[in-house]
Amino acid sequence: MVPSYFFFYLMEASAYNAYVIARDTNPERVKTMWPTFQNYLKDLVASLVGDTRAGKAAALVPEPARGTVQHTIEKMFEKKKTCHECSLAAEPGARRGVTKFGCRECNVPVHTECQAKHITRCINA
Ligand SMILES: [Zn+2]
Ligand SMILES: [Zn+2]
Incomplete structure (x- = not known):
């Protein structure tokens, strides 16, 4: 006992x-x-x-604090897709990045160069 x-x-x-x-x-x-x-x-x-x-x-179970979600950019697609961040930011005629990478959390294509931009936007959204 x-x-x-x-x-x-x-x-x-x-x-x-x-x-x-x-x-x-x-x-x-x-x-x-x-x-x-x-x-x-x-x-x-x-x-x-x-x-x-x-x-x-x-x-007693706190909700996760905002901004703790990891927006990890990883290979998600078999075919290249237009980067979500580039198409949001693009001026008319600007070249948009294409990528096989994307954000799992948001399920959108994001090319690796735009990872920082994507995370900043998601945290402030
Ligand atoms: Zn991009
Ligand atoms: Zn994301």
């Missing part, structure tokens, strides 16, 4: 891990909601014992 203090130690350790991860993922929100780990633990325990403040438990 595992002594119960061991169980609580494990609980607290994994709660602390969750807190650290949440704080890393969404520092602003966690700072406002749970300035210390004790605040977090109190909310966590409250949600575990069936506290009826709806939404509190859901809030």
Whole structure:
């Protein structure tokens, strides 16, 4: 039989891990909601014992912060396609880049030269 203090130690350790991860993922929100780990633990325990403040438990899983999505440019197409960023930016008559590369998250062709432009646009969108 595992002594119960061991169980609580494990609980607290994994709660602390969750807190650290949440704080890393969404520092602003966690700072406002749970300035210390004790605040977090109190909310966590409250949600575990069936506290009826709806939404509190859901809030323990922070949404990913904006801008954390990786817009990785990788080979996506068998045939070259017109780069999405180039066609957005192109002045009439300007040469548009064609590419087999694209952004998985956005599912649009983006040629490697335009990766920075694409990421900036997506983050600010
Ligand atoms: Zn381009
Ligand atoms: Zn993208």
